[in-house]
Every structure is written in structure tokens, then in C-alpha cells.
Amino acid sequence: MATQIKVNGRDLEPLLLSRLCDRGTALQPDNLIITRTRSGYVKQTYAEHGQRAKQLGSALTKWGVKIEDRVATLMWNTGWHFECYHAISCIGAVLHTLNLRLSPADQEYIITHAKDRIIFADAILLNTLAQVNINALSSVELLVCVGEDGEPGKWSLPPALEAIKAVDYETFLATGDQDFVWPLVPETSTMGLCYTSGTTGRPKGVGYSQRSTYLHTLMSNGVDQLGISGRHVVLPFVPMFHVLSWGVPFNILMMGCRAVFTSHFTDPGSLLQTIGDWKVQLSCGVPTVWQGVRAQIQKEGVAKWKPLLALQRLVCGGSAPAPEMMRWYLDNLGVEFIQVWGMTETNPLGSMSIRLGKVADLAKSVNDTFKNVVKAGLPTPGVEVRIAQFEDLSRDAPCGQTGELLVRGPWVIQEYFQVGVGLTEVSAAVICVELGAAALFMSSAAVMY
Template sequence: MLGLMQQQQLTTGSLIDHAARAHGLTEIVSRRPDGQLERSNWAEVSMRSRKVAAMLTALGAQPGDRIATLAWNRLPHLELYYGVTAAGMVLHTVNPRLFAEQIRYIVEHGGARIICVDPDLLPILEPVIADLPRIEAIVVLCAADEMPESSIPHLIAYHDRVAAADPIGAWPALDENTASSLCYTSGTTGNPKGVLYSHRSTLLHAYAACAADSMALSARDTVLLAPPLFHVNAWGLPFTSAMVGAKLVMPGSAMDGASIHQLLRDEGVTFSLGVPTLWFTVLDYIARNVSEDDRAKLKLDRVFMGGAATPRALIELFRDLLGVKANQAWGMTETSPVSTVCQPLASQMHLEGDAMTDVLATQGRAVFGVELRIENAAGEALPHDGAESGLLKVRGPWVLSAYYGNPAGADVDADGWLDTWDVAKIDADGFLHLTDRAKDVIKSGGEWISSIDLENAATAHPAVAEAAVVGVPHPRWQERPLLLLRLHPGESVEKPAMLDHLAGHVAKWWLPDDVLVVDDLPHTATGKLLKTVLRARYREHLGGVG
């Protein structure tokens, strides 16, 4: 017997319609290319999204077509999020921080015929456009009188075309399994891979992210959209914010500490997400430039971090500097991304200080809909006892079954499990503890050393801004850890002092064989440490076979 409930398709069109009806006057703030702030609201975004759909259709776009974007976190990009997807097209976000060849590969592999680009990102598109023969139209996200000079001919001014378009009357009826957006992995090994999200997966992910035991978003929140719109749908925030009617603040390309602090202060931001490197920059600015009285006036309540393991020192810095609860969330491009969120259990709420930080330093528990599994090398499930580590696998309704271009189910095992290539353990309460990336774990004399644990211990030193640990070949021990440090301005630390500091946090045989202070550390375009570069650069540092 089937239930007698209505069947309503879960689509992004229904989501933006809801935001317009229930939260139409809730403000959306965006920093323009010229640095000025502009203001809109959910009702205006809904109306303009319908005009965007009409504009794209007039340019020849059809349902299923990929519409590529090369753009920052600004208002036109948000309008495209809904105008493209709700009309049945696929929003293909492209990371402008990638190398030119990666951008060319991703756009070409995705098959877009139309690309929308921010005016200040045209110089990135110009060198590769000749190698993108499928592109038929280039829409610049500005008005005609703001159009910059470019070597690319026949550029289309977004604001003029949208203003002239008649909004479509209603969104087309879509099957909720229709593709909605396409995002590519960072491609640290080989070419980037496409992850094709559906309307159903996107809305289910948004439901999960809004839950009280997840990120607990509500209409009372002001959300700083720090994760880039070109990466994993900005961790789903454009959809979760519309779902609950939160105020949305978009920083544009200005991600420096001063600019982010200005938005936190002036817009009354209560919630944000972001990679650890961003928040170290912001907190360093606040610590050096903002008085204790002005810090106390900030309304920031909670921050979730992901994209890379969050150093314990950063959680403590949020607590001690701003009195803000900093949580971790874990996921991947392949998981939409939110899979686990660190929220304490009722039995842990009495914990304070270091004891609570011990909890918050984990990657948290799986949200409903996501299943986690730890396997040994033989593919056997390991117990959730907090002791045994193994390869982490995941499955759920917003986890991919295959990369774009592959047959459905091609990239998971027979039971639907996706290999994350993370090494982890899960404790008896269900909290996930990431140990390392499988490719980053260091094997020394037959024993494993966690680079993440060493990095977290190093960043607990007050002089250290960022740390990276890589395994380099060693003539006796196969591999040994090398610690690279980027220090805060004006700080210094010698190798013996750092080793003494680490000795209080890790086993003696884990201590790095050398400690190097460097001016900068390489990162992927999404803010993760690029350890492939470091391993290649220092492979002969300890005299091993490179």
C-alpha cells in the first residue's frame, strides 16, 4: 500500500519561489567589482532569475545545456544560480584561481556553449578563449557602460540584457533528478573531475545543512558567504539561505582581513563557513587592529570550517579572541559537500575549555542521510571504537555515483560506497577523526605517522601561522617527516625550540627530521595545502632516493 501524500518535485525553482514568498524583503548584500556594496533581496533575486532564464533562452540555451561561470561571490552570480538551474539548464561553475590549462580543460570537458564572466576576470578568459571552440556567447556580468576593454569580440553586457528581458512566467516542470549544477574537483592528481549534482540531491543537502544538529541556520541569521560560489555550490549556502530566509552577505573578490571584518561588523554577520587559511587571516587582522570593546560588538555566533583539517589552535583562537564557537564540518566536492558536522552530544554539553575543544577538534558525526564506513586494506569493515584507523568510505543521496562523463555507478563499489581516500577512525559516539589523506600519511620504518596531527601540533605554537608536513625519502627509514613553517610577521622560531614544543604533543619517533621556515606554502585553488609540490621540491632533502 502506498501513502496518499502529494508528490512535489524538489527543485531549485521551488526553493527560490519559497524564498520570494516567505522572505522576499530579507536583504542580500554584495560587494561590486568597484568595491562598493549593492543591496537586493530574495524577491528581487527571484524576479531577476526569471529574467536571466529568458535572456539565456534568447541566446539559444536549451534545457540540459551547461552554462559556465567564471565569477566571484557577487549578486549576478547568485541570480545565475537560480536563473540557470531552475530553467532546466546546468550551472557549470569554474574556479578562476586555477591554471589556464585547467580552466580550458574544465570548460571544454563540461561542454558549455555560453560562459558568464566577471569583468575583472576577463584577463583570465582571454588567453584560453581561442581553445574553447564550443563557446558561442560570452556574457560579462556588468552593464555596457562598465564593460572593460578586451581582446575578445562581441561581448554581451549582462545587466543590459537582463533589464531588457521579459521574465518567464513560471519555471518549467522538472524531474527532481534533473542535473542542476556541475563542479570540478581541484585536480591535485591528474585532470580535474566533474561532479554533476541534481535538484533532488541539492535540496536534500540543504535540508540536512539547516537541521538544528547540523548548522542550525534560520531566518534570524545573517550569513557571510565566504566559501566561493565556484566551489561545491559554496557549500550549499545559496540554497540553505534561501530555504530558511537568512540574510546573505557576499564579499566579492575582497577576501582580506580588513574587508571581511568590515562586513562582519557593518552587516551584523552571525554565521559563516570557510577554510582554515581564510580564518587565520581574518583573526590575525582582528587581533592586531580591532580593540577588545569593538570585538565584543561583533554579532558573529558560530563559524564552521572545512576543506582542510582545522588546527586545534584555530578553534581555541576563535574562543579566546571572539568568544565564538568554531565547529568543523567534513565533506568533499563528491558529497555536495556536507557529510559530517561537529555538534556536541547532550552528554558533552557540560564540558569546558580544553575538554570541549577535544570534541570540536573532531570532524563530527554523520548527518542523517550519510553513512560512513572504515575499511582495512582487505576491504573489511573496522569497528567504530576510536582506535582502529582505515580508509574512509561514504554513501548517501547527495553523494556521487560517477564522475561526469562516466556511466552511473562507475565510481562507487557494488554496495554504493565511495572511497574518499581519507584515512580516519570513528569513535563509539560516532565522531569522525580524520588521520590523514591516504596519499599524505607517512610510512616510517613500517609505522604510520599522521601529517595532520603533526601540523596541528605545530600550529599550536604562537609564532606559527601555517604548517605543512610531508614525508620525504630516507635512506634507512623509507620516509621521515619534514616540517615546513610559515610564521606570523615579525616572529621567529628555531628548530630545537620547535622540536621541544612538538615533543609535548606527539610521540618522540614522530618528531620531524628537519624543520624549515619558508616565506609561503603552495595551495590548491580551493585553499588546501599542495603537498604534491612540496614532496617533489624536497624529495632529496634527507638524502633518500627521490
């Protein structure tokens, strides 16, 4: 007979993002959130952000958004998108980020499958949305348009979208109350929704819960992970429309650190200028981003840029970065790389690699420790990884042989969003398998110890 253990009150406290997202505002109300625009930079304090996020949450609630209703965003990395992240997730709705780089056909399927009720869209992306067949937008009851550079009313609705009720972002925001109180919602309720890129068939929806994202945020902020401090200046360059920007916006909200957003000014020259203007210390992006920034620095001169930069770390993922590039940043700018691995299905961070991660590394040369960074790294705390035999997933693959990658953790999914609807469409290359009492996510990757 199982032993009955008394439940302590502390263990009943729900793990809700509202507890994390308001923390930065409370700790550093005067710190800045910066967004690049055509005319320069728009600056906002955390106190202003916090008021506007609650006002937006109130406006959504008054409009009729309920728990787990899907509210989509089609936006670049901006302070206004940051407000949506905060408000939508904290009222218990589902933040559904639409990947603007997917085809109109994929967008049509995704919006239809998710049954989005509201879409927030940047003025500059309204024509992108207009390419979607209007029939696919039948579930969309309201389109909230963010003016160019955040200016109220600075947007124009394409003819293809005229059948949808549209309202200006600031007008919609004004219907909410700044003293709004975040509701208590189940920690297991869905808060985020991202779709895969459709490389193994149609895009598949991956839902994240309040609990899983809360835990992922705490984990990913560890000193051997992202290590984001409240004193840092952070530029999250990974698109906020892609896997929740690797979860970094929630780390930023939790710490209240200075946040810098590039909007659609994403070319290497603009990115480098923004990094220099605001003395950015940490940023994250795919290898091609940092190759482009490196080429820009080399073009204009390392001697010019080195004294202008405050960069300490660059987080790199999506594909394996070239060792030569990472070593160039270390030797010429003193910038350390953190290589990360993950998938949409892992919320997304599954492993990280840093140069100095163990006591034994302290006695090694730079050349020897650099070997750590060129690997996928160690599983993040809470994530378990196995490499199983292809023909028998219950048995580990022998060392030195390729096998199937199995991943398990408190933020690793075990099913796709609305799996009852789309289960037959899920490729056998990416499924969830049951091994005894333990559920593990099976990736399509063939890997080796």
C-alpha cells in the same frame, strides 16, 4: 512476490530547487542582499532579486538553453552570481562554476569536457578567461559580461576573446520576462557541475541533481548542522566557484536571510570590515581565512572589535583548523566553531562537529566539550560512513587501525560526469565500488576510528 504498495500523490511531488529558491523571496521580500563594491555596498531586496532571477531564467530559455545544457560562471561572490545560481538551476540547466584558481590548462580541459554553451563572467575576470586557449572555447556560443560593480557596460573584452559573441549582463537580462514560470523538470536531472582540483590526475566533473541538492539543502540547515535561520545575517565566504560554496547559497535562498557578499575584496581587513558593517552572525571559510581575520583583530585590538561584531558561529573546513585558533575565538569573542568535512563528491558536506551536540555534553566543562570541535564530527543525517580494510572492502577495519573511507548517501555521487568519456582517466584512488546491492563512494583518504 514483492508486496505492491499504493503510491500516494505526495510521493510524486518532484524535489525541485525552484520550490526552495523562491521561498526566501516569498517570506522576506524586503530583506536585503548586499554586495561589496569599490564605491561601497550595492543593496538589493529579495523581491528585486526574485524578479531578476526569473527574468534571467526567461532570457536563457528564450536564447535556447535547454534542460541539462551547461551554463558556466566565472564570477566572485556577488549578488549577480547569486542570481545566476537561482536562475540557471531553476530552469533545469546545469550551473557549472568555473574555479578561477585553476590553471589555464585545467580550465581548457574543463570547459572542453563540460561543453559549456554560455559563460557568465565578471569584468575583472575577463583577462583570466582570455588566458584559456581559444580552441577550448569552441562550444561557447555566448559570453555574458557583468560590468564592474554591476554597472552596465563597464567591461572591456580582451583581444583574445573577440571571436566570441559577447553581451552585457543587463542587456541580456532585459530580453527576459519577469513573470516567467519555472518549468517542471525531472528531479533526477543534473543541476550543478563542479570539477575536482586535479590532485589525482585531470580534474573530474562531479554532477549534482535537483533531488540531491534539494535534500542536501534541507539536511545542512538542521539545528546541529549549519542552523541558518531567516533572522540571521550570513556571509558565505567560501567561493561560489568552489563546490557551490558548500551549498550555502541555496540555504540562504530557502530562508530569505540577509546575505552579504564580498566580491573580490577578500583580504582579512576588508572581510573584517564587512562582517562588522553588516553585523554578520555566521560565515564560512577555510582555516587560513579565520587565521587572517584573527591576526587583523589582534593588530587593531580585541577591545575595539568585540563591541562591533555580532558573530556567533564560524564554519570551517577544507583542512583541520588549529585547536588553539578555535579556542581563541571562543574565549575572546564568544564565537563557536563548526568544523565540517566533505568532498566535491559528497555535494559536499559529509560530517559536522559542534561543541554541544549531545545531552551528555551539557554536564561537561568547556575544556571537555571543546574536544568535540577538534574532530571531524558526526556524519550528517542521511550519510553513512564505513572504514574498511584496505585489502578487503567488504570487511570493517579494526578499531584503532587505519583503513579506506567509504561514504554513501542520497547526495554522494556514484560516478563522474560523462563517465563514459572519462572513466579510463579516473584514478583508482577515488572510485565507486559495488558491495552487494549497496553502492559506496571510496575516498583516497586513509582514516581511523
